[in-house]
Amino acid sequence: MENCVFCKIIAGEMPAKFVYQDDLIVAFPDIKPSAPVHILIVPKKHTESLKTTSEEDQVLLGKMLLIAGKIAKDLGISESGFKVVINNGPDAGQLVKHLHFHLLGGWAKNEGRVTI
């Protein structure tokens, strides 16, 4: 999709260091990390958010969660603890209108604990 920063990264038109990629998904570090480890997990297909996904995305969404767990393990934050966050829409703070999961972790002991 035109003017979508994540579509440009997926097309190789903007730089990103992929930590994972397959036929459906890419993952790369957030340019402005909110945690010591902050990876974005992004579907290659452009869809805005969980507002625009449907039943046909069931396998993709499940795979994105499995990949979050795999990357957490690969990056050594699986045992210490990690979060997966999805911002949907303006009031939730979604800035990039291409669905993505934030994988966050790598804090010092208990530092990542917040009540939600």
Ligand code: AMP
């Ligand atoms: P959200 O607020 O959920 O839409 O998050 C979008 C995230 O994308 C933010 O944390 C940004 O720091 C990140 N971001 C924006 N542009 C880039 C980029 N070119 N490479 C990596 N991360 C980016």
Ligand code: ZN
């Ligand atoms: Zn896009």
